[in-house]
Amino acid sequence: MNDLEFVENRFEGVLPSSIGNLSTKLTILLLGSNKISGTIRVAMQNLINLIALGMDDTLLTGMIPTSFEKFQKMQVLSLWGNKLSGKIPSSIGNLTQLANLILAQNDLEGSIPSSIGACQSLQQLDVAENYLSGVIPQQVFQIFSLSLxxxxxxxxxxGKLPVEVGxxxxxxxxxxxxxxxxxxxxxxxxxxxxxxxxxxxxxxxxxxxxxxxxxxxxxxxxxxxxxxxxxxxxxxxxxxxxxxxxxxxxxxxxxxxxxxxxxxxxxxxxxxxxxxxxxxxxxxxxxxxxxxxxxxxTSRVTITIICVVVCILLVSSFLALYWMKRSKKKPSSIFSKMDLLPTVSYKMLHQATNGFSLDNLIGSGSFGSVYKGVLDQEERLVAIKVLNLQNKDASKSFIAECKILRNIRHQNLIKILTCCSSINYNGDDFKALVFEFMMNGSLEMWLHPMTDSDNQSKNLSVLQRLIIAIDVAFALNYLHNHCEQKIIHCDLKPSNILLDTNMIAHVSDFGLSRLLTTSNDSSQKCTSTIGLKGSIGYAAPDIFS
Missing domain, CATH: 3.80.10.10 (Ribonuclease Inhibitor)
Incomplete structure (x- = not known):
């Protein structure tokens, strides 16, 4: 028996260690689309003649074993759609006959090992939807066999996309x-x-x-x-x-x-x-x-401007060098992530929304109102959440949302661009948050459109609803399991799920969120940002325990 295929069955449970006792003549092992869980057994290293190994779309956890380097004849390795974590082992470079490497939709982190450059037969490389980071090693762009x-x-x-991509x-x-x-x-x-x-x-x-x-x-x-x-x-x-x-x-x-x-x-x-x-x-x-x-x-004006700018730059450079010699070096300041965000004033937000015109009002709630605006310096559409400071919890909501959003990043979470804490033209306190503008509004608008809504002729297909649910699940998985300090949203409802141009879902409104501590004391397990509040029917009952 050279092939063993059990694809799309109902197998569940962990892989037995005895899997390594299968015939060494086995060349193809396909176990995908099952409910197999647990880790990949190290004993599989005994199957040294494997050409194709497919364990995709299952429930595998743990790391990719470094012992896979013994699969010297491996041409296809497909592990996508699992919960594998850790780094891609550098030993993957020993699989010199590998043609297809598919590791997408896992929880892998770290960088792509430069040793992958040794896989000169590689035609397909898919590592999408993981937590990989760092720069792409130039060796990837030296695999001339890549065609898929x-x-x-x-x-x-x-980093930059290397010129070797050519x-x-x-x-x-x-x-x-x-x-x-x-x-x-x-x-x-x-x-x-x-x-x-x-x-x-x-x-x-x-x-x-x-x-x-x-x-x-x-x-x-x-x-x-x-x-x-x-x-x-x-x-x-x-x-x-x-x-x-x-x-x-x-x-x-x-x-x-x-x-x-x-x-x-x-x-x-x-x-x-x-x-x-x-x-x-x-x-x-x-x-x-x-x-x-x-x-x-125009050409004459352009040349004149360029000459003037060059002269100014040269003079500025000489002056800078002069003062650098006379001044002692000062230690650089350390900025938090929130400090690195561009600052905006009340005046800029006032202009961006045409004086917070009702024509630009796109939503309101107990903590404030949301306006559509265009920032002059970037000329991009934004959503501006203006806090209602007459609500005693609004300031706490502002601080909470800033604290949470500055430390998280995920493709299915709303992205904060900046914030503003200032005084308005009447001398009153003013606080606002500036977010990416979501062109397709909220999920609430699509599920329950108003009679005069532009979306009344549009319907979400079953596939779109499923994709939105998956997007929200990805966001919650990130908040609950992958943040440095885990977060409970506390008010997840259709009006807080926003849809971008491509109908990709983004979870928003973290004003009621709670941060989980690392304490083992159950009585101190959660700390609320502004108290135990949320929309009736959407706040999880277990957060009140």
Whole structure:
């Protein structure tokens, strides 16, 4: 017997140690889509002739054994959809014949080991939806055999996307979305001539969209939304793409009218307030007509400004060097995460909401009201929660929400951008929190639309409801099990679940949340941020025990 396949059965319980006594001639072992729990048995190292091992979509816990390095003939290793934790072992680099490595949807942490560069037969690498971090080792981009989807999405990778990405000439898809990548998108990505799908959204990339992408003749799907990209849309992209999302950047200039830009359903450009032109359905402003004389004048002004700026910079540099020599070095200050957030004033929030106009009011509750606004310095849509300080618990709610949101980060939790504690124009205390704006409102609006609501003609499908429930479960799992200080939300209800442009759920409103201490004393197990309060029917009864 060379193959053993028990996929999609009802097996449950832990793997027996005797699994290592199976025939050493066994080449394929598939146990996926069962309810097998416990850890991966070290005894499996005896199955040295395994070519394919699939234990995906089960309930396995613990770490990936380092003894897997003995699977010298392994070509497929699929462990996705489990609860595996710890780091990806560096011994994975010993599997030199490995073609498919699929570790997505686990609780893995740490970085991708650089030893993976030894897997020169690797065609598919999928580590999405884990807690991996650090920079991507350059060795990953030296695996020239990669052709299927390298999926690094929904992690916490940071740093720049290496220029070596251009070496992956055979890849047809790449997804690095929902991470912390920064810097410019490397122009070498234009060398990935087989690329069809490219997902870069939800990072902190800056600079421009490389014009070299127009040379990737097979590119059909490009998503660079929710970054800090600027300048113009590169020429030539419209002839290639079938879908383009550049929303929520700082891109400016004229929107083409040909190719993908003919179909309003195939593009998303919102959140770029300096765009103009395009097809009428986009309802953008008309671009100004630039004559030759205007161009000449603009060129002269631009050159003059550049010269002045260079002179100022040179003088400033000399002055800075002079004062540095005369001054003693002072120790740098240590800032908390909240200190690093951009500061806003009452005036800025007042302007962003047109004087807290009722036209911008999108919700209200016992602790305050929420307004839609546009911050001048970023030109991005935000949600501004203004606390009702006449409620005695509102100040405590403000402090609680700041304390919690500054220390947590997850793709299914609302992201706080900044806060404001100031005085309004009447001399009264003013406190507000500024969040990402969720384009599709709350789950409450979709489940129970008002008679005059724009959503009354829209319905959530069964699949959408299931995905939203899974998103909320991911958020709660993070709050309960993966925070440095565990958190109980206390008021989880449809109106506190917000939906973004892609209908991804984000849990919000942490004003009533409770922080779990590490004390073993059950009487001191929880500390409430503002007392035992919450919406009737939604507060868990066990938090009152």
């Amino acid at each position: 989807l390298p999926n690094l999405s929904h992690n916490s990778f940071n 070496s992956l000439k055979n890849i047809n898809s790449m997804d690095v979305s929902k991470n912390n990548f920064s810097g410019e998108i490397p122009t070498t990505i234009g060398n990935c001539l087989s690329l069809v799908y490219l997902g870069l959204q939800g990072n902190s990339f800056n600079g421009t969209i490389p014009s070299s992408m127009a040379s990737v003749k097979g590119l059909e799907y490009l998503d660079v939304s929710r970054n800090n990209l600027s300048r113009l849309i590169p020429k030539g992209l419209e002839k290639l793409l079938k879908y383009l999302n550049i929303s929520f950047n700082n891109i400016e200039g004229e929107v083409p009218t040909g190719g993908v830009f003919k179909n309003v359903n195939a593009i998303s450009i919102i959140g770029n307030n300096k765009l103009c032109g395009g097809i009428p359905q986009l309802q953008l402003t008309t671009c100004p007509v630039i004559t030759k004389s205007t161009k000449s004048f």
